Amino acid sequence: MTRADFEFIRNLxxxxxxxxxxxxxxxxxxxxxxxxxxxxxxxxxxxxxxxxQHEEEELAHFINALTTNLTSFFREKHHxxxxxxxxxxxxxxxxxxxxxxxxxACSTGEEPYSIALxxxxxxxxxxxxLKILATDLDTNVLTKAEAGVYPAENLENLPRSLxxxxxxxxxxxxRINDCIKELVYFRQLNLLDPWPMQGxxxxxxxxxxxxxxxxxxxxxxxxxxxxxxxxxxxxxxxxSETLHLVSDEFDLIGQTIYRPRSDKP
Numbered sequence: 540m541t542r543a544d545f546e547f548i549r550n551l552x553x554x555x556x557x558x559x560x561x562x563x564x565x566x567x568x569x570x571x572x573x574x575x576x577x578x579x580x581x582x583x584x585x586x587x588x589x590x591x592q593h594e595e596e597e598l599a600h601f602i603n604a605l606t607t608n609l610t611s612f613f614r615e616k617h618h619x620x621x622x623x624x625x626x627x628x629x630x631x632x633x634x635x636x637x638x639x640x641x642x643x644a645c646s647t648g649e650e651p652y653s654i655a656l657x658x659x660x661x662x663x664x665x666x667x668x669l670k671i672l673a674t675d676l677d678t679n680v681l682t683k684a685e686a687g688v689y690p691a692e693n694l695e696n697l698p699r700s701l702x703x704x705x706x707x708x709x710x711x712x713x714r715i716n717d718c719i720k721e722l723v724y725f726r727q728l729n730l731l732d733p734w735p736m737q738g739x740x741x742x743x744x745x746x747x748x749x750x751x752x753x754x755x756x757x758x759x760x761x762x763x764x765x766x767x768x769x770x771x772x773x774x775x776x777x778x779s780e781t782l783h784l785v786s787d788e789f790d791l792i793g794q795t796i797y798r799p800r801s802d803k804p
Contacts, residue, residue, distance in 0.1 A: 540569050544584040548572070551591060552605055555598065555729070558751040560605075571604045603677045610646040612697055613653045615746065617794055618775050622654065626742065626773065627661045638662060638669045639738065641767075643730065643745040645673035648684030648723070649693075650744060652715055655722040656705060672736065674728035685725050687715040730760055738767035746795075747777035754785060761786040770799055 549560040581587050613619050642651040651673035662669045691713050694702050706713040743764050749757050765788045774797040789797035
């Protein structure tokens with residue numbers, strides 16, 4: 540992969556996803572896109588770059604290959620503890636019976652299903668309208684998320700009672716029960732494109748995504764989150780992320796947990 544190839548790939552990725560690829564990501568880009576070259580039986584990256592300019596269908600494969608999809612059930616456990624211990628009682632005391640949560644980079648589904656697993660018992664459908672929107676840029680991971688089938692080893696750190704209640708064994712895998720799946724709605728969404736949803740949301744999870752964007756892009760996305768959040772809503776971001784120098788529309792109220800600033804005009 541020549542320097543010119545990397546520059547083309549970097550610019551194309553930024554244009555379509557907002558993801559910033561510094562020079563140190565050269566090896567990562569090479570290893571991930573090599574799979575596409577092999578699939579297309581191409582000899583070099585220059586040929587692949589030419590192909591990208593003329594074949595729009597390849598763009599989805601290109602994006603899927605570059606996006607990172609590391610996730611697990613109840614990752615960053617403190618967020619789900621806050622959801623259970625602070626937000627559940629808060630929401631139960633409210634008169635409205637509509638709850639909307641958005642998992643804005645849901646990957647293979649562990650995050651939105653973890654949200655559903657946390658909330659399901661507290662908000663029965665007979666009394667509550669609970670829906671969880673789960674979006675991701677990568678169409679491949681969305682297909683896996685919608686299936687809701689995971690290797691049994693991925694559940695080893697979950698409480699046995701939770702696994703027995705909400706998962707059905709399927710050989711060396713397990714399928715999440717319909718009562719959880721039916722709470723989650725999966726959609727493909729590029730955060731840089733117009734957003735079709737209107738909200739308002741009571742909580743938005745956008746974790747370990749902002750680190751891939753430059754500050755102007757981060758600021759734009761966070762501002763749009765604020766517009767879709769209820770005034771008493773909450774924003775959850777990743778463990779290595781911060782809104783410092785990114786947005787003045789939120790106050791930090793916990794470990795990577797934010798609330799809209801009360802003096803918002």
